Amino acid sequence: MSQSNIPVPPVPQFAPSEFTLTSISGIKASGVKAGIKASGNHDIALLVSDEPMNCAGIFTQNHFAAAPVLLSKKHLEKSKNKIRALVINSGNANACTGTQGEKDALAMCEQVAQLVKCETHEVLVCSTGVIGVKLPMDNVRNGIQKAYDTLSTDIESGRDFLKAIMTTDAFAKEFGMKSNGATVAGICKGAGMIQPNMATMLAFVATDSKISIDEMKASIKEIADNSFNAVHVDSHTSTNDTFLMLSTGKTKSSTEWKNNISRVAHRLAWLIARDGEGATKVTTISVAGAANDEAAKSIAAQVASSALVRTALFGNDPNWGRFTSQVGNSPLVKNPFSLVCTLQGLEVFRAGEPVKFDKAEASKRMAQEDVSLKLELSDGPGKAMLMTSDLGYRYVQVNAEYTT
Amino acid sequence: MSQSNIPVPPVPQFAPSEFTLTSISGIKASGVKAGIKASGNHDIALLVSDEPMNCAGIFTQNHFAAAPVLLSKKHLEKSKNKIRALVINSGNANACTGTQGEKDALAMCEQVAQLVKCETHEVLVCSTGVIGVKLPMDNVRNGIQKAYDTLSTDIESGRDFLKAIMTTDAFAKEFGMKSNGATVAGICKGAGMIQPNMATMLAFVATDSKISIDEMKASIKEIADNSFNAVHVDSHTSTNDTFLMLSTGKTKSSTEWKNNISRVAHRLAWLIARDGEGATKVTTISVAGAANDEAAKSIAAQVASSALVRTALFGNDPNWGRFTSQVGNSPLVKNPFSLVCTLQGLEVFRAGEPVKFDKAEASKRMAQEDVSLKLELSDGPGKAMLMTSDLGYRYVQVNAEYTT
Numbered sequence: 001m002s003q004s005n006i007p008v009p010p011v012p013q014f015a016p017s018e019f020t021l022t023s024i025s026g027i028k029a030s031g032v033k034a035g036i037k038a039s040g041n042h043d044i045a046l047l048v049s050d051e052p053m054n055c056a057g058i059f060t061q062n063h064f065a066a067a068p069v070l071l072s073k074k075h076l077e078k079s080k081n082k083i084r085a086l087v088i089n090s091g092n093a094n095a096c097t098g099t100q101g102e103k104d105a106l107a108m109c110e111q112v113a114q115l116v117k118c119e120t121h122e123v124l125v126c127s128t129g130v131i132g133v134k135l136p137m138d139n140v141r142n143g144i145q146k147a148y149d150t151l152s153t154d155i156e157s158g159r160d161f162l163k164a165i166m167t168t169d170a171f172a173k174e175f176g177m178k179s180n181g182a183t184v185a186g187i188c189k190g191a192g193m194i195q196p197n198m199a200t201m202l203a204f205v206a207t208d209s210k211i212s213i214d215e216m217k218a219s220i221k222e223i224a225d226n227s228f229n230a231v232h233v234d235s236h237t238s239t240n241d242t243f244l245m246l247s248t249g250k251t252k253s254s255t256e257w258k259n260n261i262s263r264v265a266h267r268l269a270w271l272i273a274r275d276g277e278g279a280t281k282v283t284t285i286s287v288a289g290a291a292n293d294e295a296a297k298s299i300a301a302q303v304a305s306s307a308l309v310r311t312a313l314f315g316n317d318p319n320w321g322r323f324t325s326q327v328g329n330s331p332l333v334k335n336p337f338s339l340v341c342t343l344q345g346l347e348v349f350r351a352g353e354p355v356k357f358d359k360a361e362a363s364k365r366m367a368q369e370d371v372s373l374k375l376e377l378s379d380g381p382g383k384a385m386l387m388t389s390d391l392g393y394r395y396v397q398v399n400a401e402y403t404t
Numbered sequence: 405m406s407q408s409n410i411p412v413p414p415v416p417q418f419a420p421s422e423f424t425l426t427s428i429s430g431i432k433a434s435g436v437k438a439g440i441k442a443s444g445n446h447d448i449a450l451l452v453s454d455e456p457m458n459c460a461g462i463f464t465q466n467h468f469a470a471a472p473v474l475l476s477k478k479h480l481e482k483s484k485n486k487i488r489a490l491v492i493n494s495g496n497a498n499a500c501t502g503t504q505g506e507k508d509a510l511a512m513c514e515q516v517a518q519l520v521k522c523e524t525h526e527v528l529v530c531s532t533g534v535i536g537v538k539l540p541m542d543n544v545r546n547g548i549q550k551a552y553d554t555l556s557t558d559i560e561s562g563r564d565f566l567k568a569i570m571t572t573d574a575f576a577k578e579f580g581m582k583s584n585g586a587t588v589a590g591i592c593k594g595a596g597m598i599q600p601n602m603a604t605m606l607a608f609v610a611t612d613s614k615i616s617i618d619e620m621k622a623s624i625k626e627i628a629d630n631s632f633n634a635v636h637v638d639s640h641t642s643t644n645d646t647f648l649m650l651s652t653g654k655t656k657s658s659t660e661w662k663n664n665i666s667r668v669a670h671r672l673a674w675l676i677a678r679d680g681e682g683a684t685k686v687t688t689i690s691v692a693g694a695a696n697d698e699a700a701k702s703i704a705a706q707v708a709s710s711a712l713v714r715t716a717l718f719g720n721d722p723n724w725g726r727f728t729s730q731v732g733n734s735p736l737v738k739n740p741f742s743l744v745c746t747l748q749g750l751e752v753f754r755a756g757e758p759v760k761f762d763k764a765e766a767s768k769r770m771a772q773e774d775v776s777l778k779l780e781l782s783d784g785p786g787k788a789m790l791m792t793s794d795l796g797y798r799y800v801q802v803n804a805e806y807t808t
Binding site: 062063096131132238239307308312314315317324329330333337352353354391392 | 500711728
């Protein structure tokens with residue numbers, strides 16, 4: 001049942017960020033067209049630091065983690081979190097590719113190490129694109145050479161780097177800030193599972209502020225939990241998801257680095273949710289008063305992953321029954337009758353019974369780009385936050401009419 | 405973003421069943437129009453047995469369980485699972501209605517008990533419809549009287565009973581069989597969460613075969629797990645869900661009763677999944693070789709509840725990545741690389757890598773009313789089965805454009 005006249009929501013327009021990865025002193029980057037993507041667009045990205053950078057990473061938990069993910073984890077460990085370069089290809093995920101895939105990922109790092117004159121384990125590698133297809137290594141090799149030859153610190157090279165990691169993204173995602181003399185800049189790619197064979201989320205946030213490896217390691221989980229791990233477009237985790245934090249340490253240490261990196265990461269994650277599969281808005285679901293943070297997260301995920309909740313958000317339908325019944329279904333809720341549900345500032349449910357509210361006003365408030373859904377219990381101190389995209393006709397179209 | 409030209413899938417046509425609840429000797433039933441439903445359709449259903457029936461029940465686990473559910477559970481306990489009558493209203497769920505709701509549910513049982521001349525706790529009550537609105541008790545009282553006055557054993561009265569429990573169902577759901585002199589007949593209502601305020605699943609399966617209360621209690625969970633608990637239209641559990649097994653014991657005991665009730669319950673559950681929100685098919689997801697049955701169920705649920713999986717099913721898209729990545733995401737999977745994924749008899753994934761298969765043929769096989777998706781692991785003896793409906797344009801339409 002094809003439907004070619006589905007209204008396509010307009011692509012949101014964001015002013016270009018002033019910052020991209022090359023805004024960070026010490027970082028050179030490039031992005032080139034190597035013929036891996038069928039579209040002919042940029043598909044090899046290279047980032048090189050003139051001195052070792054401190055690095056922390058979080059990788060996919062998927063059992064079918066791709067070869068580049070496994071290799072980068074190994075290299076990060078072997079280099080004791082001090083890396084020189086990062087090479088990425090888009091158009092091919094190098095996942096479900098067996099031992100050949102492992103060899104190809106290693107070959108990419110080896111080539112970069114030779115060019116940069118560093119150890120192979122000082123190079124990390126990411127891939128994103130089609131699953132189950134071997135990498136076209138001739139294109140990859142030529143692309144890496146070309147990318148090395150065009151490395152630069154200018155902002156255009158940073159933008160090319162970003163282009164070369166994008167796949168189904170409807171728009172480029174970058175954000176940054178300068179504060180007390182230190183700069184934080186981040187880029188990412190990802191748009192939910194529009195094309196589940198190309199669904200990877202890659203995110204890189206760099207700063208010139210000096211941060212110790214121990215500090216980075218100690219904070220990356222919390223930063224990710226409030227940003228990339230809180231994006232809940234459709235509860236799939238890809239084979240290639242990677243988030244790296246990088247510090248060149250070229251400027252003085254800023255005490256605000258953690259807050260600033262968190263802010264940048266949160267904005268990038270918001271942009272991913274905003275891009276999700278014909279989404280028209282981002283809904284931030286906050287759970288408070290759960291027994292503990294784990295329970296809060298599970299309750300938020302149960303709400304965020306419901307197709308019924310997401311269609312109500314698409315339809316600007318203040319249908320509180322869909323939100324509260326997901327809470328009512330959770331075995332982790334202890335005092336369900338303490339639930340207070342607040343939608344865009346309007347209380348709609350309290351203590352087991354609906355609250356009278358202006359439905360037209362609620363619907364109007366839901367027709368915004370940022371929607372807030374608060375669920376408060378009285379089970380304990382647990383809280384959690386998730387960002388989810390809505391589910392409309394365009395979601396069905398891109399997902400049902402993808403390969404056939 | 406309204407979309408009025410969405411193609412509505414045709415309502416499936418099923419030949420009327422030969423059997424309904426009044427096919428069971430000892431059972432009288434009726435269904436009347438009492439003015440509770442805005443549509444003016446049948447909305448009070450009454451079932452009376454001339455002698456106490458053995459009864460077992462399974463009720464919603466939702467924290468916000470409705471007043472009639474809580475009362476029926478209490479009555480079933482107090483009557484030691486021997487009941488005389490069952491009264492149901494549709495059009496109003498009597499849920500989230502506070503203490504008035506409890507009084508109203510009790511008043512319904514008291515009125516029936518007075519008419520039938522039995523104890524109040526020998527009467528069970530169910531409600532289905534809008535949540536958060538008090539019952540119009542004058543209509544209910546008049547309706548119960550009228551229903552009592554029209555009780556009959558003929559098949560038309562059984563059909564009226566079924567009509568009076570339906571809400572958003574696109575078609576009537578009944579099924580039965582006769583085997584070795586004993587009859588099993590069942591009816592149900594439910595169509596996923598088309599209108600989440602009217603989403604209850606009610607199912608009643610009766611037999612004239614003599615079954616002891618202990619046997620019924622011992623088997624109802626297993627029967628429900630292979631039927632109504634295996635329906636996964638959108639992972640919501642309503643405030644009012646109820647499944648009752650009834651035995652009048654009017655004919656000899658049949659050794660096949662459990663198999664036969666299971667068959668009837670499975671067919672009824674299939675009909676609910678088939679009716680789900682613009683569904684075009686029912687997909688049976690089977691997981692085998694999981695560590696244990698709980699793990700298998702969790703993996704199956706993770707696949708069944710994915711909007712990506714359900715849109716692929718709608719689009720007849722043999723996109724194995726969507727099925728396998730959900731398995732790959734489960735922390736309960738021990739040996740992910742043992743996964744074999746078989747779609748409608750075609751193997752599409754084995755041991756971490758895709759298998760070559762005829763995509764056009766797979767897509768053709770998916771365009772059927774019954775689709776099978778098998779996921780086999782080698783973690784242990786655990787298995788599970790779920791039936792899910794697909795998710796298409798019509799799903800978005802009915803769910804996004806419901807109240808606004």
